[in-house]
Amino acid sequence: MHIVFGGSFNPPTKAHVQIIKYLCAVFPSSKVIIVPVGDDYRKPELAPFHMRFDMLKLAVNDLDRVILSPIESNQGYQGTLRTLDDLSKTYQDIHFVIGSDHLKGLRAWIKYEELLRRYPFIVINRRGYLSQEEAEAMYKDVEHRFIYLPFDDISASTLIRKNKHQFKDMLDPNVYEYILKHQLYEVNTHV
Numbered sequence: 001m002h003i004v005f006g007g008s009f010n011p012p013t014k015a016h017v018q019i020i021k022y023l024c025a026v027f028p029s030s031k032v033i034i035v036p037v038g039d040d041y042r043k044p045e046l047a048p049f050h051m052r053f054d055m056l057k058l059a060v061n062d063l064d065r066v067i068l069s070p071i072e073s074n075q076g077y078q079g080t081l082r083t084l085d086d087l088s089k090t091y092q093d094i095h096f097v098i099g100s101d102h103l104k105g106l107r108a109w110i111k112y113e114e115l116l117r118r119y120p121f122i123v124i125n126r127r128g129y130l131s132q133e134e135a136e137a138m139y140k141d142v143e144h145r146f147i148y149l150p151f152d153d154i155s156a157s158t159l160i161r162k163n164k165h166q167f168k169d170m171l172d173p174n175v176y177e178y179i180l181k182h183q184l185y186e187v188n189t190h191v
Contacts, residue, residue: 001030002067002091003122004084008043009036009052010157011179012059013170019124022151023097024065031065033091035083038072045161047184049073058174079110084119095147097122100129103138116144124151161185 003023009016020032034056039049046052053070060066071083080096088094096119098106103123106112116139123135123146130138132148139146160167164185168176179185 001027001093001095002087003027003030003032003095003097004035004087005032005097006035006037006080006083008041008046008157009034009056010043010045010047011052011160011171011175011184012056013157013160014172015170017059017063017172019097019151020060020063020066022149023122024063026149030095031067031091033067033069033087034060035069035071035087036073038075038077040077041072042077045185051178051182051184055175055178058178059172061174079115081109081111081115081118084115095120095122097124099124100126100131100135103130103135106139113142116142120145120147122147122149124149126151 005020005023007016020034023032024030036049036052036056037043037046039046049070050073053068053073056068060068069087071086084094084096098121100123106116109115121144123132125132125148132146135146160170164171164176164179171179
Protein backbone atom coordinates (compact mmCIF):
# COMPACT_ATOMS: atom_id res chain seq x y z
CA MET A 1 0.00 0.00 0.00
CA HIS A 2 1.17 3.53 -0.80
CA ILE A 3 -0.40 6.22 1.36
CA VAL A 4 -0.35 9.69 -0.15
CA PHE A 5 -0.10 12.43 2.47
CA GLY A 6 -0.58 15.77 0.76
CA GLY A 7 -0.61 19.25 2.19
CA SER A 8 1.10 22.59 2.23
CA PHE A 9 3.56 21.57 5.01
CA ASN A 10 3.97 25.26 5.65
CA PRO A 11 5.98 24.48 7.76
CA PRO A 12 6.14 20.74 8.43
CA THR A 13 5.55 20.11 12.13
CA LYS A 14 6.22 17.33 14.61
CA ALA A 15 2.52 16.47 14.28
CA HIS A 16 3.01 15.79 10.55
CA VAL A 17 5.86 13.43 11.45
CA GLN A 18 3.71 11.78 14.15
CA ILE A 19 0.99 11.16 11.57
CA ILE A 20 3.53 9.58 9.21
CA LYS A 21 4.85 7.33 11.99
CA TYR A 22 1.30 6.44 13.01
CA LEU A 23 0.35 5.52 9.44
CA CYS A 24 3.44 3.31 9.15
CA ALA A 25 2.58 1.61 12.46
CA VAL A 26 -1.07 0.98 11.55
CA PHE A 27 -0.20 -0.17 8.03
CA PRO A 28 3.13 -1.98 8.55
CA SER A 29 3.68 -2.96 4.91
CA SER A 30 2.93 0.53 3.58
CA LYS A 31 5.03 3.43 2.37
CA VAL A 32 4.00 7.04 2.85
CA ILE A 33 4.38 9.39 -0.10
CA ILE A 34 4.54 13.01 1.05
CA VAL A 35 3.27 15.47 -1.55
CA PRO A 36 3.64 19.16 -0.77
CA VAL A 37 1.45 21.47 -2.86
CA GLY A 38 3.11 23.52 -5.57
CA ASP A 39 3.70 27.26 -5.47
CA ASP A 40 0.59 27.98 -7.54
CA TYR A 41 -1.71 26.53 -4.87
CA ARG A 42 -3.74 29.47 -3.62
CA LYS A 43 -2.92 29.69 0.06
CA PRO A 44 -1.80 32.79 1.95
CA GLU A 45 1.70 32.93 3.41
CA LEU A 46 2.84 29.91 1.40
CA ALA A 47 6.63 29.58 1.58
CA PRO A 48 8.27 28.68 -1.74
CA PHE A 49 8.02 25.00 -2.71
CA HIS A 50 11.77 24.34 -2.61
CA MET A 51 11.96 25.62 0.97
CA ARG A 52 9.00 23.53 2.15
CA PHE A 53 10.53 20.52 0.38
CA ASP A 54 13.89 21.15 2.09
CA MET A 55 12.17 21.44 5.48
CA LEU A 56 10.33 18.16 4.85
CA LYS A 57 13.65 16.46 4.09
CA LEU A 58 14.96 17.68 7.43
CA ALA A 59 11.81 16.59 9.28
CA VAL A 60 11.66 13.04 7.90
CA ASN A 61 15.33 12.29 7.20
CA ASP A 62 15.47 9.47 9.76
CA LEU A 63 12.21 7.77 8.75
CA ASP A 64 12.10 4.61 6.70
CA ARG A 65 9.27 3.93 4.25
CA VAL A 66 8.83 7.61 3.39
CA ILE A 67 8.98 8.98 -0.14
CA LEU A 68 9.10 12.73 -0.77
CA SER A 69 7.45 13.57 -4.07
CA PRO A 70 8.02 16.84 -5.94
CA ILE A 71 5.17 15.96 -8.33
CA GLU A 72 3.29 19.22 -7.76
CA SER A 73 6.36 21.46 -7.94
CA ASN A 74 6.32 22.17 -11.67
CA GLN A 75 2.80 21.42 -12.84
CA GLY A 76 -0.02 23.86 -12.46
CA TYR A 77 -2.47 22.86 -9.74
CA GLN A 78 -4.95 20.45 -11.27
CA GLY A 79 -6.39 18.85 -8.16
CA THR A 80 -5.79 15.82 -6.01
CA LEU A 81 -7.30 13.38 -8.51
CA ARG A 82 -4.73 14.35 -11.13
CA THR A 83 -1.88 13.99 -8.63
CA LEU A 84 -3.08 10.56 -7.49
CA ASP A 85 -3.56 9.43 -11.10
CA ASP A 86 -0.01 10.54 -11.91
CA LEU A 87 1.40 8.81 -8.83
CA SER A 88 -0.51 5.61 -9.65
CA LYS A 89 1.57 5.29 -12.83
CA THR A 90 4.56 4.59 -10.56
CA TYR A 91 3.06 3.28 -7.31
CA GLN A 92 0.48 0.55 -6.69
CA ASP A 93 -2.45 0.46 -4.25
CA ILE A 94 -2.77 4.22 -3.67
CA HIS A 95 -4.67 5.46 -0.60
CA PHE A 96 -5.11 9.14 0.24
CA VAL A 97 -4.89 10.48 3.79
CA ILE A 98 -7.05 13.40 4.85
CA GLY A 99 -7.88 15.05 8.16
CA SER A 100 -11.53 14.93 9.21
CA ASP A 101 -11.38 18.74 9.32
CA HIS A 102 -11.19 18.73 5.49
CA LEU A 103 -14.15 16.44 4.85
CA LYS A 104 -16.78 19.20 4.96
CA GLY A 105 -15.12 21.05 2.10
CA LEU A 106 -14.39 17.97 0.01
CA ARG A 107 -17.37 18.53 -2.31
CA ALA A 108 -15.62 21.68 -3.55
CA TRP A 109 -12.54 19.72 -4.68
CA ILE A 110 -11.91 19.19 -8.39
CA LYS A 111 -13.79 16.06 -9.57
CA TYR A 112 -14.42 15.02 -5.96
CA GLU A 113 -16.92 12.27 -6.89
CA GLU A 114 -14.43 10.53 -9.17
CA LEU A 115 -11.70 11.02 -6.57
CA LEU A 116 -13.83 9.34 -3.89
CA ARG A 117 -14.89 6.54 -6.20
CA ARG A 118 -11.37 5.67 -7.37
CA TYR A 119 -9.21 6.03 -4.27
CA PRO A 120 -9.72 4.87 -0.68
CA PHE A 121 -9.37 7.64 1.89
CA ILE A 122 -7.69 7.22 5.25
CA VAL A 123 -9.45 9.76 7.46
CA ILE A 124 -7.50 11.04 10.45
CA ASN A 125 -10.23 11.80 12.97
CA ARG A 126 -9.70 15.11 14.73
CA ARG A 127 -11.61 15.99 17.83
CA GLY A 128 -14.17 18.72 17.24
CA TYR A 129 -14.68 17.93 13.56
CA LEU A 130 -16.93 15.52 11.70
CA SER A 131 -17.44 12.20 13.44
CA GLN A 132 -17.38 8.97 11.49
CA GLU A 133 -21.17 8.84 11.55
CA GLU A 134 -21.49 12.46 10.35
CA ALA A 135 -19.00 11.89 7.53
CA GLU A 136 -20.78 8.75 6.36
CA ALA A 137 -24.11 10.59 6.39
CA MET A 138 -22.61 13.52 4.48
CA TYR A 139 -21.27 11.28 1.70
CA LYS A 140 -23.97 8.60 1.61
CA ASP A 141 -24.93 9.71 -1.92
CA VAL A 142 -21.38 9.27 -3.28
CA GLU A 143 -19.50 6.01 -3.71
CA HIS A 144 -16.55 6.13 -1.32
CA ARG A 145 -14.36 4.11 1.01
CA PHE A 146 -13.27 5.83 4.20
CA ILE A 147 -10.92 4.14 6.68
CA TYR A 148 -11.09 6.02 9.97
CA LEU A 149 -8.16 6.37 12.35
CA PRO A 150 -8.27 8.22 15.66
CA PHE A 151 -5.50 10.76 16.20
CA ASP A 152 -5.58 13.51 18.80
CA ASP A 153 -2.18 15.18 18.79
CA ILE A 154 -2.41 17.75 16.00
CA SER A 155 -0.51 21.02 16.09
CA ALA A 156 -1.36 23.75 13.63
CA SER A 157 1.18 25.17 11.20
CA THR A 158 -0.87 28.38 11.40
CA LEU A 159 0.20 28.88 15.03
CA ILE A 160 3.83 28.47 14.07
CA ARG A 161 3.57 30.94 11.19
CA LYS A 162 2.06 33.52 13.57
CA ASN A 163 4.72 33.04 16.27
CA LYS A 164 7.50 30.66 15.34
CA HIS A 165 9.45 31.35 18.54
CA GLN A 166 6.58 30.62 20.92
CA PHE A 167 5.65 27.37 19.16
CA LYS A 168 9.14 26.17 18.19
CA ASP A 169 8.63 23.02 20.29
CA MET A 170 6.15 21.89 17.61
CA LEU A 171 9.01 21.80 15.09
CA ASP A 172 11.99 19.55 14.54
CA PRO A 173 15.01 21.62 15.69
CA ASN A 174 16.54 21.39 12.19
CA VAL A 175 13.33 22.75 10.65
CA TYR A 176 13.26 25.60 13.19
CA GLU A 177 16.88 26.50 12.35
CA TYR A 178 16.03 26.43 8.63
CA ILE A 179 13.12 28.82 9.23
CA LEU A 180 15.38 31.21 11.15
CA LYS A 181 18.21 30.99 8.60
CA HIS A 182 15.87 31.78 5.70
CA GLN A 183 13.77 34.30 7.65
CA LEU A 184 10.52 32.49 6.91
CA TYR A 185 7.22 33.49 8.52
CA GLU A 186 8.46 36.88 9.65
CA VAL A 187 5.81 38.96 11.40
CA ASN A 188 5.22 42.25 9.64
CA THR A 189 5.85 44.88 12.31
CA HIS A 190 5.08 47.89 10.09
CA VAL A 191 1.85 49.70 10.85
